[in-house]
Amino acid sequence: METAIVIYIIGLALAIEGVLMAVPALCALVYGESLMPFLWTAIICFLIALAFTRKRPDSGFLFSREGYVATALTWIALAFTGMLPFLFSGSTTSLADAVFETVSGYTTTGSSIFPAVEELPKSILMWRSFMHWIGGMGILVFMLAIVPFSGGTQMNIMRAESPGPSISKIVPRAQDSAAILYKIYTVMTAGLIITLVALRMPVFDAICISFGAAGTGGFSVLNTGCATYTVAQQIVITVGMAAFGVNFSFYYFLTIRKLGLAIAMEEVRWYFIIIFAAIALISVDLIRAGLYASGAMAVKDAAFHVSSIITTTGYATTDCNLWPNLSQGILILLMFIGACSGSTGGGIKVSRLLIMAKAYKRELAVALHPNIIKKVHMDGKAMDENVLRNTGAYLFIYFVIFTASVLIVSLDGFDWLTTFTSVASTYNNIGPGFGVVGTMGNFSELSDLSKWVLSLDMLIGRLEIFPIMLLFTKNTWRRF
Numbered sequence: 001m002e003t004a005i006v007i008y009i010i011g012l013a014l015a016i017e018g019v020l021m022a023v024p025a026l027c028a029l030v031y032g033e034s035l036m037p038f039l040w041t042a043i044i045c046f047l048i049a050l051a052f053t054r055k056r057p058d059s060g061f062l063f064s065r066e067g068y069v070a071t072a073l074t075w076i077a078l079a080f081t082g083m084l085p086f087l088f089s090g091s092t093t094s095l096a097d098a099v100f101e102t103v104s105g106y107t108t109t110g111s112s113i114f115p116a117v118e119e120l121p122k123s124i125l126m127w128r129s130f131m132h133w134i135g136g137m138g139i140l141v142f143m144l145a146i147v148p149f150s151g152g153t154q155m156n157i158m159r160a161e162s163p164g165p166s167i168s169k170i171v172p173r174a175q176d177s178a179a180i181l182y183k184i185y186t187v188m189t190a191g192l193i194i195t196l197v198a199l200r201m202p203v204f205d206a207i208c209i210s211f212g213a214a215g216t217g218g219f220s221v222l223n224t225g226c227a228t229y230t231v232a233q234q235i236v237i238t239v240g241m242a243a244f245g246v247n248f249s250f251y252y253f254l255t256i257r258k259l260g261l262a263i264a265m266e267e268v269r270w271y272f273i274i275i276f277a278a279i280a281l282i283s284v285d286l287i288r289a290g291l292y293a294s295g296a297m298a299v300k301d302a303a304f305h306v307s308s309i310i311t312t313t314g315y316a317t318t319d320c321n322l323w324p325n326l327s328q329g330i331l332i333l334l335m336f337i338g339a340c341s342g343s344t345g346g347g348i349k350v351s352r353l354l355i356m357a358k359a360y361k362r363e364l365a366v367a368l369h370p371n372i373i374k375k376v377h378m379d380g381k382a383m384d385e386n387v388l389r390n391t392g393a394y395l396f397i398y399f400v401i402f403t404a405s406v407l408i409v410s411l412d413g414f415d416w417l418t419t420f421t422s423v424a425s426t427y428n429n430i431g432p433g434f435g436v437v438g439t440m441g442n443f444s445e446l447s448d449l450s451k452w453v454l455s456l457d458m459l460i461g462r463l464e465i466f467p468i469m470l471l472f473t474k475n476t477w478r479r480f
Helices: 003-020 022-030 036-053 064-082 084-088 095-106 122-137 139-146 151-161 174-198 203-214 231-244 248-255 259-263 266-289 295-310 325-337 350-368 385-412 416-427 448-462 466-470
Strands: none
Touching: 003 022, 003 036, 003 064, 003 139, 022 036, 022 122, 036 064, 036 084, 036 122, 064 084, 064 095, 064 139, 064 448, 064 466, 084 095, 084 122, 095 122, 095 448, 122 139, 122 174, 122 203, 139 174, 174 203, 174 231, 174 248, 203 231, 231 295, 248 259, 266 295, 266 325, 266 350, 295 325, 325 416, 350 385, 385 416, 385 448, 416 448, 448 466
């Protein structure tokens, strides 16, 4: 393990975090609030960064092992420095709560321990939402877009931080790929902000909601979530959330006018098939249950929550605890499916489910014809067997960690639905669950032990298991 380059990368990331404190600090200045929580946090970040980057490593190259470790440790470091504004501002005095809220922000989960967010300073609300935007595409991907590294280093970091079963360069240079991703991400975010402001949403709300939708996080700035916004605003948010759940390679192909490559992406097609099917089923179930006076409003709320859950954003317009069992069951299923790989969404990912379905189909063919040689294809191309192996290993450890987390959280003594969905919502980076942690509830009633476990689940889910798990593997730290 070459620890020097790992420490150097952590230092660079903390320096970037210190600079990004300017955003909530500017908000504090506009609203006449104290700058000190963000100023002190920035100073601490810069001091640590100075110590970590004082000497540039002799080698600027990270192998896969160092890439995973650097990514995991950087996100942990960001969690413990990003929580400082919550403590310095007095928003909370609990370390467990501050870490939970920060991890929830950076991992774009949106689960909150604050029962009344409107009582928080505007600058803290901005910091919560801005963390979603930073964590959505990944702070290390942002760093790659502006800091030169050797090619192998760039790809090993992108693979460790980017969501999905595999990650490849959009263009030959990984640094250019990172820059393209952030340009698309920024333009789409700006477009959503402008649209919401044009629909008369307050500018502060529009910025925070757009940051959350872009990063597919669910921190709201109102106690009522998105329920008080107009129907037109809710429809725009619905479309925005769904758009950010799409693999960003799709948008790149559109920008370079390669429509055929965009259309050929099976994952994107199935992503929208799942969305429209879920909307139809839930709409019929809501209308059948007589919960809405208007069928159009039932469809509107169904579309909003399907888009919110499958993209793992977590915004809400109504209390889903009141919905029929079928509708709740579909939403819980969507929690696990998640968005596309290469998007800002969480969950298992549509691509992994497609891969496993295709692998299952191949195994049926092999069972009938043992000597047959049959490849699994995705987007018309044969898949590497390593991707299949990785996907199978991912799903195995995914459910092992999920089961262990449910057992630990069950010690709090809440009902089964609360316990199960509190883990499902945090592990899949969604935000609200059902029961006590439902769309109109929060996580403040959980014990500190559960909050620490769920904070770890959020990190594991966002980094897709392997970077965090490798920290606890003995061979990771050997020098060879």
